[in-house]
Amino acid sequence: MIRLENVSKSYPTSTRPALDGVDVDIEKGEFVFLVGSSGSGKSTFLRLLLKEEVPSAGRVHVAGKDLARLSHWKVPALRRSIGCVFQDFRLLPNKTVHQNVAFALEVIGKSHATINKVVPEVLDLVGLDGKAQRMPDELSGGEQQRVAVARAFVNRPMILIADEPTGNLDPNTSVGIMKLLDRINRTGTTVVMATHDAAIVDSMRRRVVELSEGKVIRDQIRGVYGYGA
Amino acid sequence: MRANFIVSEIGIGLRRNLTMTIAVVVTVMITLALAGTGLLVHKQVNVMKGYWYDKVEVTIYLCGINSSSTNCAGKDVTQEQRDQLNSDLHTTPQVATVFYESKQDAYKRFKEQFKDSPDLVNNVTPDALPESYRVKLKNPEQFQVVASAFQDRPGVDSVQDLKKLLDPVFKVLGVFQSIAWFVAGFMLLAAVILISNTIRVAAFSRRRETGIMRLVGASNLYIQTPFLLEGALAGLIGAAGACGLVALGYYYFIEQRLRPLVKFTNFISWSDVLSTIPLILLAGIVMSSLASFFTLRRHLRV
Numbered sequence: 001m002i003r004l005e006n007v008s009k010s011y012p013t014s015t016r017p018a019l020d021g022v023d024v025d026i027e028k029g030e031f032v033f034l035v036g037s038s039g040s041g042k043s044t045f046l047r048l049l050l051k052e053e054v055p056s057a058g059r060v061h062v063a064g065k066d067l068a069r070l071s072h073w074k075v076p077a078l079r080r081s082i083g084c085v086f087q088d089f090r091l092l093p094n095k096t097v098h099q100n101v102a103f104a105l106e107v108i109g110k111s112h113a114t115i116n117k118v119v120p121e122v123l124d125l126v127g128l129d130g131k132a133q134r135m136p137d138e139l140s141g142g143e144q145q146r147v148a149v150a151r152a153f154v155n156r157p158m159i160l161i162a163d164e165p166t167g168n169l170d171p172n173t174s175v176g177i178m179k180l181l182d183r184i185n186r187t188g189t190t191v192v193m194a195t196h197d198a199a200i201v202d203s204m205r206r207r208v209v210e211l212s213e214g215k216v217i218r219d220q221i222r223g224v225y226g227y228g229a
Numbered sequence: 230m231r232a233n234f235i236v237s238e239i240g241i242g243l244r245r246n247l248t249m250t251i252a253v254v255v256t257v258m259i260t261l262a263l264a265g266t267g268l269l270v271h272k273q274v275n276v277m278k279g280y281w282y283d284k285v286e287v288t289i290y291l292c293g294i295n296s297s298s299t300n301c302a303g304k305d306v307t308q309e310q311r312d313q314l315n316s317d318l319h320t321t322p323q324v325a326t327v328f329y330e331s332k333q334d335a336y337k338r339f340k341e342q343f344k345d346s347p348d349l350v351n352n353v354t355p356d357a358l359p360e361s362y363r364v365k366l367k368n369p370e371q372f373q374v375v376a377s378a379f380q381d382r383p384g385v386d387s388v389q390d391l392k393k394l395l396d397p398v399f400k401v402l403g404v405f406q407s408i409a410w411f412v413a414g415f416m417l418l419a420a421v422i423l424i425s426n427t428i429r430v431a432a433f434s435r436r437r438e439t440g441i442m443r444l445v446g447a448s449n450l451y452i453q454t455p456f457l458l459e460g461a462l463a464g465l466i467g468a469a470g471a472c473g474l475v476a477l478g479y480y481y482f483i484e485q486r487l488r489p490l491v492k493f494t495n496f497i498s499w500s501d502v503l504s505t506i507p508l509i510l511l512a513g514i515v516m517s518s519l520a521s522f523f524t525l526r527r528h529l530r531v
Contacts (some may be wrong), residue, residue, distance in 0.1 A: 050444075073449070080446030090441060093437035103438075106234050155445070 001159065001190045002026040002049060003094040007058035009044050009215075012199035017056070018212035020070045026160075031185045033201050034194040035225055045211065046161050049192070050082060051075050052155040063158055069089040080108055083152030083189075084162045091151075097123065098132040101151045107212065108155070122154045128178055142173035144147035146180065153184055160184060162193040164199060174200060200223035240454035242431050249427040250463050256423050257467025257517065260416035261509045262474040266407035268505050269475065269499065272497050274402045278288060279427025280495045281395050282369040289314070289362040290386040291381055293332075296359070298386045306360070310384030318364060321378065323371045328363040332356060417516065420467075424460055424517050425524035430523070435510060453525045460516050460521030473507045 010017040017039045026032055034042050046051045048060050051067050060067045060164045063081050069077060105115045123132055126146040136144055145165060152160060162181065166174035178210050179199055180202055185191045195201060200222060201208060208223030209216060243250050247484040291311065292301035318327045330338075336355035343349050354383045366375060372390045432439065442452050488496055 022499050076446040076448045078446070079444060080313060090437070090444075092441065103441065104445040107442045107445060107451055109451070151445070199347075 001028040001030070002192065003059075003061040003064060004045075004048070004124070005061075007055045007057045007060060007132070008058045009041075009048065009053060017214050019035050019048075019211075020054070022058070022211075022214070022216055022224070024209055024216060026190060028190055029185070029188050030198070031114045031143060031182070031191045031192070031206040033208045034160065034192060034221070035196070035201060035208055036210065039213075041214040042211055044214075045161055046192065046194060049116070049159070049161060050084070059128050080155060081158050083155065083157040085145070085148050085152050085160070085165045086180070087163040087164040087169075088142075089148045091134070091144060092149055093136055096133050096135055097128060097147050098138070100136065100147055102152055103197065107176060110131055118154055121181040122150045125183075126174075127151045142176055145169060145173075145177055149180055149184070152190070157189065159190045159192065162191065162195075164195055164197075165176075166195065166197050171199065178204065201225040235455050235458065239459050240457045243453060243462065244433065246427055246431050248421075249430055252471065253420070253423050253427050253460075253463040253517070254467040256416065256420040256465050257374075257513055258474065260324050260413055260420045260516075261471030261513055262478075263409050263413035263416060264512065265471060265475040265505050265509045266478065267406050267413060268508065269402065269479065269497060269501065270402060270406040270409060272501050272505075274406065276401060276497055276501075277402070277494050285366075285369045285390070285395070287364045287366060287372055287375055288389045288390065289318075289364060290359045290363060292386045293356075293359050295357060296386040300381060301381075301386055304385035308315050310382075310504045314362060314379070314382060314384060317382075318362060318379075321375065323366055323375055324364055325367045326354070326365045327461065330363055332358055332360050335360065383499050403478035420516065421520045424520035427463070428456055428460055428521050428524040431459060456525055457518060460517040464513040464517025465510065467517075468510045471509050471513065475505065475509070476502055477512055 002024050003026070007022045008017050009019040024043075034045060036042055044053060048055055048067075049062050051060075051070065054068070062078065065078065067078070080165070092103060095103060101119045101122060102115045105118065110118075114189065120129070120132065121127055126142065126149050128150065130148050131139065131143065139147070145168075149165075157214070160181070165181070166177055168207065169202055174197065180192065181191055182204070205222045205224075208218065208220045208225070210218035210226075288297075291306040291314075293305055294303065296303070303319070315327065315329065332355045335358040336353070339353060339358060340350050364375065366372065372393070374388060379385055415527055422525045439452055479497075479499075483496050
C-alpha cells in the first residue's frame with residue numbers, strides 16, 4: 001500500500017537532510033506508529049505520502065502509484081484516497097459539525113443526496129450522533145478531533161494519515177480517539193500515525209517505525225515506544 | 230450543489246474584502262472609461278475625416294490682373310493655357326472630377342456666401358474674383374502630387390488645398406486620443422496590480438478553507454474558480470460602470486453641448502457608443518480574469 005525506497009529529502013534551508021535513505025514498506029490494512037523526537041522527519045514522511053513534498057532522491061509508492069510519475073493534475077485524486085487528521089483538528093469555525101464534514105464532500109463534487117446520506121452515517125460511526133448542528137467551538141477537544149476523523153474518513157479512503165492526533169488531548173480522551181482509529185483500521189483502512197505518546201504506543205502493540213535524524217533506526221512488528229522508556 | 234457552493238464562496242469573498250473590491254471596481258471603471266474614450270475619439274476622427282475629405286477639393290486659381298504671383302507676371306490667363314490645364318487635369322490619374330468656375334460663377338457664389346453683408350458685395354465686381362479649376366481627387370491624401378504638378382504651370386496663380394487647413398485639427402484630436410490611451414495604459418497597470426493584490430488577500434484570508442480543500446483532494450479548478458470568478462465579477466462591475474461613464478460623457482459632452490453648437494462636422498452617434506460597450510465589458514472581464522489567474526498560480530498552488 002505504501003512503499004518508500006531509499007528516500008531522502010533535503011530542504012534548501014537546512015544542511016542536514018530531513019529524511020536520509022528511508023526504506024519502509026507498509027501493507028494494506030496495517031496500523032503503523034511513526035515515532036521519534038521533534039525534527040526526526042515524521043512530518044516530512046507524511047507530507048511525502050500526500051505529494052505535498054517531493055523527495056530529493058528515492059521513490060515513493062502510494063496505493064500502487066509511483067508518486068514521481070504522478071502528473072500534477074492527478075494529485076487531487078491521490079489525496080481523495082488518503083484521509084488526514086492533525087493535532088490542531090483544522091475544522092472550519094464558521095461551519096457546523098455537519099457542514100464541516102459535508103465540506104470535504106462538496107469540494108470533490110459529490111451530490112447533495114450522497115452527502116445527506118453519508119454524513120450522518122459517519123458522524124454516527126465516530127460517536128457524534130445528535131451533535132451534527134453544533135459549532136466546533138461548542139465541542140470539547142476530543143469531540144472536535146472526532147469531527148476531524150469523520151471528515152477524513154467520510155470518503156472511505158484506503159489510507160488514513162494521523163499527525164499527532166492526540167497531541168492536544170488528555171489521556172482519557174486520547175484513548176477514545178485511539179479506539180476510533182483502531183475501529184477504522186479494522187474496516188481495512190491502512191493507518192499511519194505519527195505520535196509522541198508513549199502510553200498509547202505501548203498499549204496498542206502495533207508496528208512501530210522509529211525515525212532519528214531522518215534515518216529509520218527501528219522497525220518492529222509489535223513494538224513499544226522506546227527501549228528504555 | 231457545485232454552482233451553489235461556488236456562488237456562496239464568491240459572495241463570502243467579495244464581502245470579506247469589501248474595501249479592496251471597491252478599489253478594484255473603481256480602478257477598472259476609470260481605466261476602461263479612459264480606454265473607451267480613446268476608442269470613441271478615434272471613431273470621431275474617422276467620422277470627421279470622412280465628412281471633410283468628402284468635401285475637400287484642390288482649388289487651382291488661375292491668373293488674373295490682380296494676381297500677386299510671379300508666375301502670372303500681372304497678366305490674365307489665356308484661353309490656350311486654360312484649355313491646356315483642363316485637358317492635363319483630365320488625364321492626371323489621381324484626379325476624379327474637374328469643375329471650372331468662371332469669374333461670373335465665383336461672383337455668384339461670393340454674393341450667396343455674403344448675402345448678409347451687402348456692403349462687401351457691392352464693393353466687389355466679378356473681375357476682382359479669380360477664376361479657378363475645382364479638382365476633386367480620388368484620394369485626398371495625394372494632394373501634394375497634384376499640387377506640385379500644377380502650381381508652376383503657365384496661367385496658374387496658386388494651388389490651395391483644404392486638407393492643409395484641416396490637418397492641425399486632426400492632429401489635436403490625435404493628441405487627445407494618445408493621451409487617453411497613455412493614461413489608460415498606466416491605469417491598466419494599476420488595475421492589474423490591485424486585482425492581483427485583492428486576490429492575494431482573499432487567498433490569504435481563506436487559507437484555512439483552501440488548505441482543507443487541498444487535503445481532501447479538491448481539484449485545482451474547484452479551489453481556484455471562486456477566486457477567478459470573484460476577480461471577473463469585480464472586473465465586470467467596474468466595466469459596467471465604465472460603460473455608464475462613457476455613455477454619460479457622450480450624452481453631456483457631445484449630444485448636449487457640441488452637437489447644437491458645432492455645425493461644420495458630423496459627430497459619432499449612439500450606435501458608435503453602443504458598439505464600444507461589448508468591447509469595454511470584454512476588456513474588463515479578460516483583464517481581471519488574467520490578473521487573477523496569474524496571481525492564483527503563484528499563491529494557490531496545490
